[in-house]
Amino acid sequence: MKTSRTTERASAKKGGPRPRRAAAAAPELSGVGVVTAEGAPGHRSVTFRFHAAPDAEVLLAGTFNGWEPSAYPLEPGTPERELHQATLVLPPGRHEYKFVVNGAWQADPDCPECAVNAFGSLNSVIHV
Secondary structure (H helix, E strand, C coil): CCCCHHHHHHHHHCCCCCCEECCCCCCCCCCEEEEECCCCCCCEEEEEEEECCCCCCEEEEEHHHCCCHHHEECECCCCCCCEEEEEEEECCCEEEEEEEECCEEECCCCCCCEEECCCCCEEEEEEC
8 A cells, every 4th residue: 555755754743553452352371472363454462461469550551552551551460360461452563562560660571572771771572
């Protein structure tokens, strides 16, 4: 599909399209899980998981949402299973992200790939 430079610039200024929340749950995996999303060519359903106390506030921020943590709160775990999670549909490419746990920014301890950010700390990296 051919697009004009004006359209490309306008999309780039706005940060591009925001990822959608997935309708169906992804399979159980530890860390970050990736499965193919139906109806979204090239897009994939990605489940982000973080182990924390059930009463902890766990948010997700990354390049896919303009680093806005309030956009994607993770669903809390249970007392038996302290696993917070959220499933998003992301476009193909490299995405950096962090969890915000009770106000503190943290890289994903289960993610094998990280990148140094402008603040000198690490962001987790996922390839979709």
